[in-house]
Amino acid sequence: MAKVEFLGPIGRPSLDVDISNLNELKDYFKEDKALQEWLGICAVAVNDTLVCDLNMPIASEDKISLLPPVCGG
Amino acid sequence: MLELHEGSLHVKEILAAWYDKICDKNYGAFIPFVGIVRDEDGIDGLSFDIYEPILQSWFDAWQEKAKAQNAVLLMAHSRGDVPNHTSSYISAVVSPKRKVALKLINDFVEDFKANAPIWKYDLIEGKRVYAKDRSHLLQGHGLLKADA
Numbered sequence: 001m002a003k004v005e006f007l008g009p010i011g012r013p014s015l016d017v018d019i020s021n022l023n024e025l026k027d028y029f030k031e032d033k034a035l036q037e038w039l040g041i042c043a044v045a046v047n048d049t050l051v052c053d054l055n056m057p058i059a060s061e062d063k064i065s066l067l068p069p070v071c072g073g
Numbered sequence: 074m075l076e077l078h079e080g081s082l083h084v085k086e087i088l089a090a091w092y093d094k095i096c097d098k099n100y101g102a103f104i105p106f107v108g109i110v111r112d113e114d115g116i117d118g119l120s121f122d123i124y125e126p127i128l129q130s131w132f133d134a135w136q137e138k139a140k141a142q143n144a145v146l147l148m149a150h151s152r153g154d155v156p157n158h159t160s161s162y163i164s165a166v167v168s169p170k171r172k173v174a175l176k177l178i179n180d181f182v183e184d185f186k187a188n189a190p191i192w193k194y195d196l197i198e199g200k201r202v203y204a205k206d207r208s209h210l211l212q213g214h215g216l217l218k219a220d221a
Contacts, residue, residue, distance in 0.1 A: 029217060030219040039215070041214050043213045052212070070188065071209060072189040072193065073110060
């Protein structure tokens with residue numbers, strides 16, 4: 001199972017999901033109304049690299065991170 | 074070099090340690106930037122979450138850019154709560170040449186604000202309030218949002 005991490009202010013525990021690409025994760029979350037607000041502004045990293053392609057294959061040991069808007073300093 | 078500290082940064086100690094590290098390396102310029110939490114909008118301070126793996130790779134990429142100009146970057150940042158009038162962020166460039174260092178510190182801090190995976194909260198009456206309106210969207214945001 002791939003692991004999904006919700007970083008920073010999202011404040012949800014991590015989640016294990018059985019998916020083979022990010023399109024399936026998008027579909028997995030589509031009924032979660034509260035999370036949809038975050039998904040509109042979150043970037044996505046797979047194994048700590050930001051990605052922009054929903055067709056990206058996901059393996060069972062992969063880590064997917066959702067990153068809300070940032071502001072350091 | 075990237076340092077993460079719990080709570081406010083001990084500015085004098087950090088800058089002194091950095092200076093001791095570089096002063097005999099024949100660099101002509103050491104240009105630090107110190108960010109200090111301001112008392113504004115009724116906050117008691119700021120608080121920070123950091124995602125270290127991506128912060129480190131972001132910093133390493135900048136260190137390579139600096140190295141190509143014979144410069145070195147140094148950075149320290151706080152995790153957790155940082156009261157008003159204390160520091161949460163220090164970065165510095167050391168370089169043989171002043172002009173290279175001045176440009177690099179500006180470009181580095183601008184990109185830090187836009188892309189470093191750090192989340193800021195206002196501390197108001199003991200609560201952490203995400204500073205969403207002051208935060209920056211990362212590249213590729215919205216990828217997983219359901220189609221309208």
